[in-house]
Amino acid sequence: MHHLMNEDLKQAYELAKTESSSLVQITPALLQRLNATLMRTTGSVHSVMGGSFDSSKGDFPLCGVTAGVGGHSYMNYLKVPAKVDELCAILQAKQKTVGTLREKYELSFNAHLNLVTIHPWVGGNGRMARLLMNYIQFCYHLFPTKIFKEDREEYILSLRQCQDEETNQVFLDFMARQLKKSLSLEIERFNASQKRGFSFMF
Numbered sequence: 001m002h003h004l005m006n007e008d009l010k011q012a013y014e015l016a017k018t019e020s021s022s023l024v025q026i027t028p029a030l031l032q033r034l035n036a037t038l039m040r041t042t043g044s045v046h047s048v049m050g051g052s053f054d055s056s057k058g059d060f061p062l063c064g065v066t067a068g069v070g071g072h073s074y075m076n077y078l079k080v081p082a083k084v085d086e087l088c089a090i091l092q093a094k095q096k097t098v099g100t101l102r103e104k105y106e107l108s109f110n111a112h113l114n115l116v117t118i119h120p121w122v123g124g125n126g127r128m129a130r131l132l133m134n135y136i137q138f139c140y141h142l143f144p145t146k147i148f149k150e151d152r153e154e155y156i157l158s159l160r161q162c163q164d165e166e167t168n169q170v171f172l173d174f175m176a177r178q179l180k181k182s183l184s185l186e187i188e189r190f191n192a193s194q195k196r197g198f199s200f201m202f
Contacts, residue, residue: 005042009127012037016131020138026091026111028084031120032058034131038124046122060084061122074119083118087111095139108136108145109175110168117163143186145179 015037024030036043036058043056046063053059060081065074075083091111098104116129134144147155151174158174 008038008040008042009131011040012127012131013134016135017138020135023139026088026095026132026135028081028088031084031088031115031128031132032060034058034135035121035124035128038127038131039121043123055122058121060120063122065119065122075117080118080120084120087114087118091136095136101142104140104142105137105145105176105179106172108133108142109172111136112175113159113162113168113171116159143179143183145175146182147178148181151178151181 012034016034019030036056039056039058041056043054045052045054045056046061048061048063051062053062055061061077064077091107094107098107112129112133115132116125119125121128130147137144154174155178158171162168162171
């Protein structure tokens with residue numbers, strides 16, 4: 001299962017890179033297409049009282065979504081399509097006005113925070129929020145930000161704190177630290193490769 005998820009995630013990132021090179025607008029249809037790629041082999045058809053939906057096709061759920069059994073409940077599923085529309089409209093407008101490097105990164109971080117808070121799908125919401133963040137970064141040719149495994153707990157706590165307090169600052173600060181960490185490692189790798197040099201081998 002984990003192997004399939006990784007393969008789907010890789011394909012979804014390739015699709016995001018392709019679409020970003022054409023500056024495809026962020027719309028609910030694009031998000032559903034990316035989510036369908038992400039959930040291609042792990043999603044399935046769900047039959048519930050509200051009808052049937054297919055999570056492998058990027059469909060929004062027709063039932064409530066919770067984090068595990070008895071866990072945190074997310075937004076009422078009836079409100080999800082309108083909220084996703086609203087988020088896409090905000091992102092489209094902001095993409096036209098951001099200018100500085102910081103503004104572009106913060107837009108991508110805020111997109112991540114808001115999408116994971118809406119929680120539009122039954123599966124893949126965290127991966128999808130990170131993918132949307134990277135999509136925006138690809139559009140601006142920015143160095144993509146990743147979440148380090150060892151910082152996952154702090155990542156989840158920062159999301160929860162922002163959702164509870166309805167503020168984005170804690171998450172923006174966390175993501176800025178992740179970006180700094182990514183860049184530092186990249187610089188270290190580059191410096192190490194420069195030191196190695198090259199000798200012909202005859």
